[in-house]
Amino acid sequence: MSLTAESPVHSSSSSDDFVAALELDLAMNNSSSSSSTSSNKSLGRDSSNAGSDKDEDTDGEKEINKEGEQEADEEGQEADEEGHRRIKRCKIENIDVTLKSKSAIVNDLLSKRGCPHPGLYKGLCVNCGKPIEDDGSGVAFGYIREGLTVRPTEIQRLREIDLKNLFHKKKLILVLDLDHTLLNSTRYVDISFEEDLLLRKIDPMHGDPKRSLFRLDSMHLLTKLRPYVHTFLSEASNMYEMYIYTMAERSYALEIAKILDPSEVYFHSKVICQSDCTQRYQKGLDVVLGAENTVVILDDTEAVWQKHKQNLILMERYHYFSSSSRQFNSNFKPLLLAKEDESETDGILYSILTVLKRVHHMFYDTVSEDNLNGSDVRLVLRNVRQEILQGCKLVFSHIFPSESRGEDHRIWRMCEQLGAKCYTEVDLSITHIISNDRGTRKSRWAIENEKFLVNPGWVEGAYFLWRRMQEKDYPVSTPRILNPPKIESAQVE
Amino acid sequence: MFFHIVKEKNMRLHPRYFGPRIREKLVMKLREEVEGTCSRRHGFVVTIIGIDDIGEGKICEVTGFAIFPVTYQCVVFMPFIGEVLEAAVTIVNKMGFFAEAGPLQIFVSTHLIPQDMVFQTGDIRNYTSNDKSVKIQKDSEVRLKIIGTRVDPTEIFCIATMNEDFLGVINDDPVTAIQHSEVIHQVTQ
Numbered sequence: 001m002s003l004t005a006e007s008p009v010h011s012s013s014s015s016d017d018f019v020a021a022l023e024l025d026l027a028m029n030n031s032s033s034s035s036s037t038s039s040n041k042s043l044g045r046d047s048s049n050a051g052s053d054k055d056e057d058t059d060g061e062k063e064i065n066k067e068g069e070q071e072a073d074e075e076g077q078e079a080d081e082e083g084h085r086r087i088k089r090c091k092i093e094n095i096d097v098t099l100k101s102k103s104a105i106v107n108d109l110l111s112k113r114g115c116p117h118p119g120l121y122k123g124l125c126v127n128c129g130k131p132i133e134d135d136g137s138g139v140a141f142g143y144i145r146e147g148l149t150v151r152p153t154e155i156q157r158l159r160e161i162d163l164k165n166l167f168h169k170k171k172l173i174l175v176l177d178l179d180h181t182l183l184n185s186t187r188y189v190d191i192s193f194e195e196d197l198l199l200r201k202i203d204p205m206h207g208d209p210k211r212s213l214f215r216l217d218s219m220h221l222l223t224k225l226r227p228y229v230h231t232f233l234s235e236a237s238n239m240y241e242m243y244i245y246t247m248a249e250r251s252y253a254l255e256i257a258k259i260l261d262p263s264e265v266y267f268h269s270k271v272i273c274q275s276d277c278t279q280r281y282q283k284g285l286d287v288v289l290g291a292e293n294t295v296v297i298l299d300d301t302e303a304v305w306q307k308h309k310q311n312l313i314l315m316e317r318y319h320y321f322s323s324s325s326r327q328f329n330s331n332f333k334p335l336l337l338a339k340e341d342e343s344e345t346d347g348i349l350y351s352i353l354t355v356l357k358r359v360h361h362m363f364y365d366t367v368s369e370d371n372l373n374g375s376d377v378r379l380v381l382r383n384v385r386q387e388i389l390q391g392c393k394l395v396f397s398h399i400f401p402s403e404s405r406g407e408d409h410r411i412w413r414m415c416e417q418l419g420a421k422c423y424t425e426v427d428l429s430i431t432h433i434i435s436n437d438r439g440t441r442k443s444r445w446a447i448e449n450e451k452f453l454v455n456p457g458w459v460e461g462a463y464f465l466w467r468r469m470q471e472k473d474y475p476v477s478t479p480r481i482l483n484p485p486k487i488e489s490a491q492v493e
Numbered sequence: 494m495f496f497h498i499v500k501e502k503n504m505r506l507h508p509r510y511f512g513p514r515i516r517e518k519l520v521m522k523l524r525e526e527v528e529g530t531c532s533r534r535h536g537f538v539v540t541i542i543g544i545d546d547i548g549e550g551k552i553c554e555v556t557g558f559a560i561f562p563v564t565y566q567c568v569v570f571m572p573f574i575g576e577v578l579e580a581a582v583t584i585v586n587k588m589g590f591f592a593e594a595g596p597l598q599i600f601v602s603t604h605l606i607p608q609d610m611v612f613q614t615g616d617i618r619n620y621t622s623n624d625k626s627v628k629i630q631k632d633s634e635v636r637l638k639i640i641g642t643r644v645d646p647t648e649i650f651c652i653a654t655m656n657e658d659f660l661g662v663i664n665d666d667p668v669t670a671i672q673h674s675e676v677i678h679q680v681t682q
Contacts, residue, residue: 118604119588122643122650126589126602129574129641129652144586147650158587241614265616269586289587
């Protein structure tokens with residue numbers, strides 16, 4: 001039979017021929033990339049398909065022709081539709097044939113389109129296996145595995161996947177610092193004689209699961225865990241995926257991780273240390289595979305988190321050994337020498353845990369599946385902080401020089417973050433006077449007018465413990481002229 | 494793939510060992526120097542099976558050391574691109590998983606894992622398929638195809654894919670998988 005004789009419109013049949021030829025080509029290309037045996041099969045099948053389709057279509061066309069009352073355009077259209085349907089049918093056949101080697105096709109397409117080289121492992125692209133030059137745009141993830149780098153687009157993609165995963169599990173991300181936040185370490189050589197005697201008395205049995213004093217003989221270090229740390233970790237792990245991020249060496253970090261997490265549940269492959277930081281002496285969230293609006297950071301130093309201050313919960317330093325309080329020139333007596341320890345049930349970690357729970361609830365109240373960026377941990381943190389000293393109106397006395405702007409001083413900023421309002425002049429609406437000296441004019445005004453008179457420790461207490469402290473616990477003593485006030489240098493007002 | 498090849502090496506020997514046990518000493522030194530090393534051409538030298546010949550030693554005039562050309566037979570392991578092999582999973586994380594096949598360290602990225610396998614965090618990190626029938630976790634056995642290799646002086650690293658036909662998990666039961674991997678380790682050590 002001849003197509004040309006049957007169909008009235010010459011052009012459509014030639015287009016059909018063209019389409020058929022195209023499809024044959026497609027079939028040949030596809031089958032050539034798969035294994036040889038299947039290619040022979042598919043070639044045979046496809047050509048026979050094409051042939052049979054042609055037959056079917058000519059029948060269709062004959063029917064259309066028989067009906068005859070259609071205009072040339074419509075027939076052209078119908079023929080085209082037939083052509084489309086035939087393409088679809090052929091494509092379905094193709095898909096069936098190539099289902100066995102679809103991945104080979106995908107890989108082939110990828111290599112034709114160009115592999116995006118999402119990451120490198122030891123210099124080899126993880127997607128196509130070719131050795132690729134590292135152009136420095138990738139971030140090294142040495143803490144997961146040495147030699148792994150990931151490109152920024154891939155990091156973004158991983159972050160988005162992580163965000164969805166977190167949402168499904170209703171979790172956030174918690175980045176923990178080690179030294180002075182969860183524990184305190186000291187070298188053997190730095191332990192003084194009295195400390196040594198006290199330690200010998202306290203040192204419990206090795207098998208005790210609740211012990212908090214650990215010896216790291218390989219590094220000549222002694223470590224004291226902060227009270228409540230084990231409960232803190234287990235409770236936080238229900239709401240947060242946890243990372244360790246420390247400025248110490250990898251070997252130390254891994255040893256501590258083993259102590260805190262013996263069964264490797266919390267921190268497996270999530271211990272980031274100094275060598276993983278992309279910038280010297282600065283910690284960054286670029287090596288954390290998580291969206292920034294879900295990360296809460298717990299650290300005792302603010303200076304290393306310049307870029308992510310809003311995600312940071314500042315922790316009060318844990319000084320157990322005298323070497324560590326000497327290191328920071330701190331006035332606080334180290335806990336070991338004072339023969340005491342932070343309270344388990346009312347200490348820093350407990351308060352921070354309550355805050356973390358609160359942040360978690362507030363975050364998941366406002367976020368929804370389709371708007372995962374709707375909630376932001378940073379905003380939540382700020383709001384929670386603002387509530388602590390809400391409604392307080394403060395004036396500072398003898399804390400910083402009166403010529404300088406109050407806003408420049410750390411304690412002013414802390415108070416504003418805590419939701420209090422700071423003023424320079426007193427009036428009757430003021431609620432608190434912060435001072436170190438009972439004899440100043442403003443302090444005396446406070447006593448006369450029955451306003452609260454507290455020392456700056458009250459502000460710090462609120463900042464670290466996330467609740468309003470009792471004013472009577474922070475009294476201001478009578479002035480001792482010889483001792484300068486603790487926080488800032490003072491001048492006579 | 495494992496190969497049994499014959500290689501030759503020039504061994505330098507200090508004169509203090511010229512004595513009745515010179516041959517033993519040579520063989521010992523050869524083992525120390527060669528076993529466990531990698532070369533681009535032959536791959537990872539697993540073990541020396543036997544010594545074919547030790548040639549005449551020539552004393553180097555400058556240093557006083559003697560140089561012996563030693564011909565020996567050894568088993569080597571060389572991965573090839575396109576080779577399919579079985580490996581035991583060691584570490585699983587969100588970017589993919591790491592597996593070991595003898596001395597070979599293999600990384601399979603998520604891009605090359607079938608799309609329906611999703612990463613699950615938790616006590617045991619794994620990749621699970623949609624219908625929960627297939628799991629990739631630590632100590633599972635998987636069949637992989639190598640797509641890229643890199644040879645360092647002491648180690649070989651590979652990138653592999655699991656996204657093709659007949660590749661994937663063989664056995665995700667850790668108990669039997671560990672038994673299998675122990676056998677493999679014994680052979681290679």
